[in-house]
Amino acid sequence: MQKDAYTLIIEAIDAGIYRPGDRLVESELAERFGVSRTPVREALQRLETQAMLARDGRSLIVASLDHNQLAELYVVRAELEALAARLAARHATPEEVKVLNDMIAEDYAILDQPSTLARANRRFHKQLHLASHNRYLVQQLDMVHRSMALLATTSLAAEGRGSTALAEHQAIVDAIAAGDADAAGTALRAHISKAFETRLKLDARNHAVEAQVAAGAA
The missing domain is CATH 1.10.10.10 (Winged helix-like DNA-binding domain superfamily/Winged helix DNA-binding domain)
Known part of the structure; x- marks a missing residue:
């Protein structure tokens, strides 16, 4: 098409x-x-x-996102994705759980390729959204993830973040496989919180470098 x-x-x-x-x-x-x-x-x-x-x-x-917009975006993302994880724990089929597990296993091979891993990360989250079996929630999350495209860099570029993120993905999928909605939601919130923390650190570091460059050019 x-x-x-x-x-x-x-x-x-x-x-x-x-x-x-x-x-x-x-x-x-x-x-x-x-x-x-x-x-x-x-x-x-x-x-x-x-x-x-x-x-x-x-x-x-x-467009670009300022600090407040970034914080607001991550709050909404955490709430909606946690709901998706909770619903997936109740409604995901064994086949959907297997696909999520396969994605994680495959992503370990691209840990040294942040941009490729970022694309794989988006596919994983989309698959998790679909596993919620709630079309209205999926539509809202599509809007949130469109806004995520306005972020110029990926938090997965931070040293060690890729492997940590995959371990977090595994914790989410394990909870979904066990049918534990509370654990799935909690694991998803923790994952988004860590991603936001990593992004803030990256942004702070980038701003510091830009300030040094500007001072040197003055």
Whole structure:
């Protein structure tokens, strides 16, 4: 099935082709994706209403998240994903649990590839959402994860975070397999909390480096 302009732009942002602050030009997008300008224009308008894009004068740029927005996003993500884990513990089929376990086992082979691991991480979380068997919750989590694409870096790039994250994934899946909704929700919350903590540390380190560079250039 051919992807529409909206999906193509979202995927390009998610893949880091377009990063926060990058300007999106209607004609260039139409040429890149091989579509006419009308669907691109409609997609850009839709992304602006969803706060994925922001105005910079007359131009549209990929939005960025400030500290407060980041904190708000992680709060919502933790609540919704914990609910997904709880529901998965009640409704996931044995086949779904096996797929989640297989994903974790396969991801250990890419621990030294943060960007690839980040994509695998998104697939894992999407599979977990689907295992909740609640379409409305999955829709809300899709919106949250679209906003996660506005983060320019992955917390999985932090030293040691990849293996720790996979161990956290395993704890979540073990609780789901056991049918323990409370344990699944708790494990998921702990996972998101650790991811947020790691991201804050990475951002603080990056800001410190930027400040040093700016001071050196002054």
